[in-house]
Amino acid sequence: MIRKSIAGILSLMLVFTIFPGFTSAENNLIVGNNVILANNGSAMYKVFVHSDADSMEQHAAEELVDYLTQVTGAPFQLTVDTAPPNDPVVLVGRNALTESLVPELTGNTLGDDGFIIRKINQNIIIAGSHSRGTMYGVSLKPARLSNCQRSLFWRTEECG
Known part of the structure; x- marks a missing residue:
C-alpha cells in the first residue's frame, strides 16, 4: 500500500517542463507547463529507439524504460522499429527522423x-x-x- 502511494506521488512528480504555457485540453497528456509521463500507474508515453540504433543507443533506451518503470510503477514499453508508433513517445537516439525534427543533430553543432x-x-x-x-x-x-x-543543449565544454 505504501509502495503504491509512493509510486503515485512519484508519478505525479515525474514531469518534463518543456514548453511554457503549452496546453492541450484535448488529451490531458500535456497540462500547463508539464508533460505527464505516467499517471496513476499507467504509462502515458512509450519509449522508441530505431531498429538501426547501435548497442549504446539501444542500451540507453532500455535504461530509460527501466528507470521510468521503477520510479512510477507504470509499465513503460520499449518499441524497437523503423518508425515510431502513433502514440506519444520518447524518441531515443539519432536517426533520420530525429535529425529531420531537430536540425542541431546534423553536423557537429552539439560537439x-x-x-x-x-x-x-x-x-x-x-x-x-x-x-x-x-x-x-x-x-x-x-x-x-x-x-x-x-530545449536543453549541453556541449562537452559546458559539462566539463
Missing part, C-alpha cells in the same frame, strides 16, 4: 558528446551528437529536468 532534449508536438526527443551523447541525455533522469527550458 562530440553533446545532446538535446526537446519536445516536438506530442513527442520528446533525447538524442546526442553521437551515441555517447544520447546516453548522457538519458542519464539526466526526467525527475531532474523539472527546470529545463524549451
